Amino acid sequence: MADDAAPARDYRETVFLPDTPFPMRAGLPKKEPEILAGWAALSDKGLYGAVRARRQADGAPLFVLHDGPPYANGAIHIGHALNKTLKDFVIRSRFALGYDVDYVPGWDCHGLPIEWKIEEQFRAKGRRKDEVPAEEFRRECRAYAAGWIEAQKVEFQRLGVLGDWWNRYATMDFTSEAKIVEEFHRFATSGQLYRGSKPVMWSPVERTALAEAEIEYHDHVSPTIWVKFPVVEGSDATQGAKLVIWTTTPWTIPANRAVSYNPDIPYAVFEVKALEEGLEFAPWSKPGDRLIVAEKLAEEVFKAAKVSAFEKIESVDCEGMVLAHPLADLDSHYGFAVPLLAGDHVTDDAGTGFVHTAPGHGADDYQVWLAHGHREIPDTVDPDGAYYPSVALFAGLKVLETEGKKIGKFGPANGAVMDKLIEAGNLLARGRVEHSYPHSWRSKAPVIFRNTPQWFIRMDHEVEALGGKTLRETAVQAIADTAFHPDAGRNRIGSMVETRPDWLISRQRNWGTPLAMFVDKHTGHPLVDAEVNARILAAIKEGGADAWFTRPDADFLGAHDPAQYEKVVDILDVWFDSGCTHAFTIEGRDDSAWPADLYLEGSDQHRGWFQSSLLEGCGSRGRAPYKAVLTHGFTMDENGEKMSKSKGNTIEPQAITKESGAEILRLWAAMVDYSEDQRIGKTILATTTDAYRKLRNTMRYLLGALAGFDEAERVTDYAEFPPLEKFILHRLWELDGQVKAAYESYRFSDVIRPLVEFCQSDLSAVFFDIRKDSLYCDAPTALRRRAYRTVLDHVFDRLTIWLAPLASFTMEEAWVTRFPDAGPVALRVIPETPAAWENQAEAARWAKVETVTGVVTGALEVERREKRIGSALEAAPIVHVADPDLLAAFEGLDAAEVFRTSAATLVAGEGGAFATDEVKGVSVDPAKAEGAKCARSWRILPEVGTDPRYPELSLRDAEAVAFWDAARK
Template structure:
């Protein structure tokens, strides 16, 4: 009978206003996202938003897309970058801008050529057996395929943009524009042909720019070589200058030895060699060696010299040596002068630098500085010695084909053998050091003298755009005028531009935009004829760059005599291609402008696209093509290691999307500090999924609580209870924070405060306190209406604020509530009234929550000790000694705030045995049990339960609510 007495006389669940929403708890993003994408496609979302902004007269914002390379499926780095760009596009739309964003692709260049060469080899064909037209067609088809694949991958991430009018550097119109930009450099005199050592890839048979080179550890042979002195002081005669080098193969190209006036040199005479060696050393007693005094000991150790006597100091000025191979062939019977050079140090080696002006930048410069002009050509495009190189003709420095491609060829060994034969080798060894490699083929490169085309960095240009400044000066001024996110990017790119050499823009390959010009055979100068240029541009615009290679020269030269001119068939550096994209994407198009507001890429593009765009635009327009640059770091695995397929630590965005949805990648991108390298893996993705679930549940709860809400319920600000006024104040604060964060591209400062807001102020405070009112108060009660009014304001803003970051979920939430309304993406941030700002209320709730934390701590102990169950069983007596803390509860229902059935606030310190928290002094809690009966509807324990005879198991509030509910259905 006792059990029967505790059972409610009626099931009151139908009278409780529980949240109702079709918005599911489980997101099912892999299935839901494609449906949303289909709706966006049907709406033509990007153009729809632009049209709406333009109708409203919105200011224009231009994000110019740095083109990814069209040679494979997207990876996680692509996903991060394109997602960040989408954050920019969507957030600027949200801030009320009209945003121009045209996605693009980089299509020319070596990686695609390599793929086509591989295809040809698999068919038993060589590249030189295929016409240039067929080869270029194959390259174009390959790039086109991957553009389609990547575009679908980017769209699956939710990235919006003008996909229908995407750009590609291989489009005929793009190739024509690139060549037109090149012609501007020809016309202004900034272009020249120079014969100088450039980084050359024998494997790829082309010159490389600095931006195309990366450094890896590499083991090289090292040699110490004796150059006999033929002219010099009395002390120097009969001695040999010793050089040290890690490139033995360059000895045939030696023309000088460099020294420094700041280094002390001396002649040393060998007195004894080490004994008990397994080989006979090449040095012998009586040898006289000229060395830097600081490094003599290191040289003796390498040469196994046991004892040497310093004869006297020596002055290197005017000293002349003979080539160490002179005794073997008259080809080397020339003098080798000693030249003073700033690049010489005594950090390592011998204090002398072997100088081969055709194979090193410093060698070349010191050779020219001393009045020499002829640069010997020693190695051909395949990395083999030319036929005229005595003793070594045809030998390869690097292997270029087969399994040994990129490995050292026989040249180094052959040179060392001949030096031994000539008695010129003092010692040899091996050294592991950082060595330049092509970032495409990963093969080592060499410095090789070859005629190439360059853009001058340091010659004043008298054009309207440059006004007598050099390209370097103009570019550095443009850097100063650019805003960088993060700010450190400015120093990074500036240091590169300050020290970079002239821009090498020619390549000896087939797939690219050509250096479409003619050179006068008599003067060596490029032909600059506007009519010729116009015919070239028209032909390329109509037929693509192929026209330059297939059409007869007479189609371009007009009245000029073809036999007088050389047709240049090199192609342009692909960085010149991508550096020109602003010219054909931002200029001469409707609804955009030049320059762009923002360029956004990885930090490696300070030496790549950011810089090539800067130089191209500075040289043709006198300023950068952008007002701001934003850079992000690289993606690493969870251990901070670089991802690689061989390690098995690669995160494939396609897999993540298939398993969890694109929204998880987007949320990860929003939560990280993208300016630094970021980590991703299973654990990181799980943490991200947890954060997503909390956001989703917050939105789901609001959708349920706002079911059937109409503006007629709205409560004015002056009628709002304190809690609602506090939440409105937080909305006002967050509105400013979110706008500022989006304006400054700090997406982390959007998502993290919003997650904390959802977890702390909403779920743990507002929703938790108001749950009883929302479920059990009558619909017309002020407290319930006020809570729903504020929830409506929260929903309106939260769906807008989060829209750029997790657009799929916010679109689902928005259209769940407004199924007949427009897309969430079409919205701008709702204006937040200034009168919502209420610092006093915020200060009050900070105090209230401090006191609440002590109550919660006391009740947790009661639950843990099983002396009490739910908080509704409690009626805490709270002693508050601090008058300000006590005053914070004026106008509040303490039991409602503590989520208990009853509560009492008492001024004073409280009994010694009461519960306290050290971080909240002056508050003590006695966790008493609530007295009375349990309301069958709200579950609160109150003495008043049963006071209404109609509903003997309800509190008075719940009895009135049920009576009203019954009457409405009578």
């Protein structure tokens, strides 16, 4: 039949084309809520409850993921979305691996941000916080947190996150507050709690002590001063000399009680000989002045003092030296002696080699002061960061501004101290330095060290309940016993625990769980009485922590005299709250287990929740409340910059969900390396969307190609599968091991990336492309077509469950499209892949086949470009293969089918006109196909026209149409 002859029949209706209602356009923003509604209707706890019930009925092993509580004070951001999505990957993948997964979402509710917000609300109504009854204030805080819990819950569920949302936990629940107090009592009764007066990091803006976990460091510009301390007692060479210190906190000079030195540092007396000339101001030094500094730092000190020439007079032994306070001449309040104290913390790396020591305002200062037998710690600064009235010359002046537009900026204290030092003649020089300075994690305002009585948990006290070990020792061992993902997290939290000070757990605020105990007014010791503690817990269970503040002391004390005891009204550090969540969320429940299998949060929680949970669990139970810890990095914008509303570079998860669907956000989370800081933005999301389209198109093709597939069509004997099908089955066997291993170790990108590559390279570019002719044109009874559809069924079966934990909405849509009565895909467990599918020889064969095919494809592209052919079916290439192994790879294969041409010839040796630099020994003569064009399959073959029943068709197509016609009679 000539190509241009009109066929006597339209054979399009006989072609077995794919058919599916699964749309090419996902319409995720509309489709996802429909899927969520279907999940919600499955049980009284939605899809999560349905899957748990199925796993429990099957006797599945339990896996516990304990939720680190987000803070209930605003809409979720991209960091929340990443965190909860990763948790959902864990939940769904463990379900798919055959586990029963316990996951109870929770919220952190107490603390400063909510307290501030409620203060603002009352101020807007003209009421100061101290004018509002504590019960009313706490009630408003509770209502505020409850509103955001409900709002965030909806947003998390919109992302497709499974969990027991119906029994969520919150640290402000009455039962939670009671349990937190009970955990606190454990520390109090075991001897691990004490009240100490020592300098702690204090936020004047927030008016509370802060723990190390609540501190972050930012660059900060501070004033620097070099201060002269007159020598009162010393050697002959030091008479009339002044010792010089350097500090970045001028405001602490009124609190100075000593100067520290290091006996291993050489010091000397230097005499000023000349000053720099042409200065715009008069230096605070003059020729003849004698100054004591470290020899190594003398040049640096005198440069700061504008001294151009100086001379060493004599080396100095600092032991026993006594100084006068630099402000002593201005007020007798400072007339005390200032001793020199030896300390290892002193270095000659910078400054003067001497350290101004104010024991009420620095950890090192405090320790060296105590080490030399001193016990009295001066109090100079009040909770607002202002000098107490008793501080001569500076009473009432603020170190930091705590109100108004200048909140967090330096107050007048630094300037006033410098002015008085100048007046006293004891300021040598001053300047400014930019350095890393502690700031409150919440208010972002600078903090100060301030001496104040606080409650601490001992890190280095031997505890009988811990087998005579200290809390630090117990925690270090627990870290060694914990699995970390990535393992670098072990060193990070380990170094923090090894060096951290005692755990400061008291706060001076209103909204939180109280340190619910009484202290003996005479001894200062906590009251340890089981009956008192039981009454406290009963009251809090009934009325929440408010009961501690509103009920009279006698209700708790029983036979004890209330006049003898002080009620502690401080609240617990919120990290103690959240560190206790394991005790009231997973411990003691029949369908959960302690310790948790996994904690999963951002890497900042090594200093936060991971650590507070570790210390709480170790201090109360002797081990960490988790078996493994997984951490993720922070989400940056596309340029790798931190997201900030002021920069306008934030990406809101709600916007992504509304515009593109939560599935795109989930796929992004699956594809990034979450262990590092990751990036997100329009370009990155566009790439993610492209990957999603490839997955969706694969599922759509599978659904269409499998239309009408039934068990009678299935090929069950592995030996009957053609080589190409055996290769795809091998790839399924290979991927099965990779996917399971990746899910077991939480490497989600090692699931999604190989599967996307499999869909694109092995399926779409090879399997689907080669077999489309068979699918469309072979008779339904043909073994090749049956084998193809059988393998497609295996591919669909595995892809839907492999991808269900990550692309949950789309796999559910695909699964229900094919099996509307089978229940959700999440109910399934990843099936066992037959070991017989492993076929390394077939995998090696197809690698060689694709090598040759790549050269043939290149030759045909040239022919198309030169318009010598229109499609590959017009070609019948002659392929020259010099490599015997490459040639042998085609044994048993139809080369024309592999090359997607109408015919093909393989020839041993070289000689073809087309070759590539990449593949040696393979060349192609791109001949044209001979014969007539089949009206049904469009292949050009000599046999077309030899079947009198269907003269326009090839023999294969004629048989297929005969089958089609017979089925319709």
